[in-house]
Amino acid sequence: MNQYELIATSTFGIEAVVKRELIALGYKIVSTENGKVTFLSDEAGIARANLWLRSADRVLLKIGEFKATTFDELFDKTTALDWAKYIPKDGKFDVNGKSVKSKLFSISDCQAIVKKSIVGSLKKEYKIDWFPESGANYDVLISILKDVATLTIDTSGAGLHKRGYRIKNVEAPVKETLAAAMILLSYYSKDRVLYDVFCGSGTIPIEAALIARNIAPGISRDFASKHWDFIGNDIWKTETKKAYLAIDYDADIKIYASDISEKNLAAAIENAEEAGVDDCIEFKVSDFNDLILENNHGIVISNPPYGERLSDDNEVKKMYRKLGNKFNSLDTWSKYYLTSFSEFEIYYNKKADRDRRLYNGRLEVKYYQYYGPRPPLKD
Numbered sequence: 001m002n003q004y005e006l007i008a009t010s011t012f013g014i015e016a017v018v019k020r021e022l023i024a025l026g027y028k029i030v031s032t033e034n035g036k037v038t039f040l041s042d043e044a045g046i047a048r049a050n051l052w053l054r055s056a057d058r059v060l061l062k063i064g065e066f067k068a069t070t071f072d073e074l075f076d077k078t079t080a081l082d083w084a085k086y087i088p089k090d091g092k093f094d095v096n097g098k099s100v101k102s103k104l105f106s107i108s109d110c111q112a113i114v115k116k117s118i119v120g121s122l123k124k125e126y127k128i129d130w131f132p133e134s135g136a137n138y139d140v141l142i143s144i145l146k147d148v149a150t151l152t153i154d155t156s157g158a159g160l161h162k163r164g165y166r167i168k169n170v171e172a173p174v175k176e177t178l179a180a181a182m183i184l185l186s187y188y189s190k191d192r193v194l195y196d197v198f199c200g201s202g203t204i205p206i207e208a209a210l211i212a213r214n215i216a217p218g219i220s221r222d223f224a225s226k227h228w229d230f231i232g233n234d235i236w237k238t239e240t241k242k243a244y245l246a247i248d249y250d251a252d253i254k255i256y257a258s259d260i261s262e263k264n265l266a267a268a269i270e271n272a273e274e275a276g277v278d279d280c281i282e283f284k285v286s287d288f289n290d291l292i293l294e295n296n297h298g299i300v301i302s303n304p305p306y307g308e309r310l311s312d313d314n315e316v317k318k319m320y321r322k323l324g325n326k327f328n329s330l331d332t333w334s335k336y337y338l339t340s341f342s343e344f345e346i347y348y349n350k351k352a353d354r355d356r357r358l359y360n361g362r363l364e365v366k367y368y369q370y371y372g373p374r375p376p377l378k379d
Contacts, residue, residue, distance in 0.1 A: 001042035005040060006038070006039055006040070006045070007059070008036065009035055010056050011035070013359065014358065015035065017185060021052075021054060022049070044238070051217075052243070054177065058154060058155075058160060059155045061086070061155050064150075066149055069103045071109065074113055077149070078114050078117035078121075089132075091135050092133035092137055093138040093139055097110045097142040098141075098142075102145065114142045139154045139224070157225075163217050163220070168271055185369070188301070192375065193298040194298065195256045196258070198304045200268065202257060202283075209277035214248045215247050259285065265283055268283060298333045299335075299372075302337055325349075331373075335368075335372070338358070338368075339366065345368065348368075
């Protein structure tokens with residue numbers, strides 16, 4: 001098999017989580033930068049990364065990287081890359097782009113030049129003038145940062161947050177990849193009790209159940225690179241089969257999800273059923289204040305309502321004060337909250353051990369982390 005340089009992209013702030021996932025999957029890390037982790041892999045690894053990465057947004061195949069300060073330079077250096085190694089005669093592709101702090105700042109011009117260059121390269125290699133574009137997708141991204149152009153092909157297709165289970169939605173859902181990162185940052189394991197007391201459409205408990213049962217998040221969806229000739233269908237079949245064999249059906253999982261909205265809970269149950277983990281989660285219509293909780297080294301991970309989802313700040317402050325009163329007395333618990341409310345710690349009445357600046361979609365949020373003691377070792 002050949003070796004490739006791949007880039008796992010991520011939301012700002014969770015690059016370390018993505019890196020940890022890649023290392024656990026056995027990949028060699030090349031570099032970690034804002035919003036991306038570069039690693040080495042073979043063809044099988046392209047399939048495996050797409051199937052298994054929980055917190056990454058996409059997996060990109062790196063074709064080339066070079067300095068470009070003029071359009072001629074961009075055209076010539078793009079043409080010099082071996083595009084026919086990846087894109088067949090019938091391959092179809094669009095070119096998307098972004099440019100930051102670079103002389104070539106016109107995205108539309110850069111996209112047009114890269115498209116023209118790739119088409120010219122393929123015409124020369126295949127000795128044809130017209131391409132039917134009836135085959136698989138090979139979408140190209142031109143990214144220019146400080147005059148350095150990086151050309152990649154998207155191996156994922158739809159973003160990796162699209163697991164395939166979200167058939168019902170609610171207002172302001174947490175993104176699946178972010179929910180997975182929140183859980184991975186908590187070091188949750190299947191032998192611990194986990195609560196989400198503002199479960200909404202169920203993303204956090206569903207992602208936790210997928211982790212506890214060791215279900216690959218991409219096991220039920222399609223990927224662009226599933227249809228690429230140079231990878232081959234046999235590799236995808238093998239990696240998918242391995243993923244199914246890795247599922248832990250015998251795990252004793254204790255995940256609890258509650259919400260005050262019957263509509264939200266109905267959506268969460270339906271989504272959990274679609275994900276195949278409804279038997280791992282106990283759902284309940286309840287205010288968090290009414291829950292009876294044991295001081296048993298549990299974990300609470302929640303995305304509580306904030307200004308965008310409640311009518312005024314007074315409601316938010318009152319709710320966070322009650323939340324602190326409820327959970328601060330549970331001294332063996334670990335607690336994790338995602339919110340954009342800047343005064344969270346004041347009204348929760350406890351300073352977090354750590355807070356991380358993250359993004360839920362385009363909304364800047366903070367992830368407040370309160371660490372509990374390690375649970376005692378089981379006999």
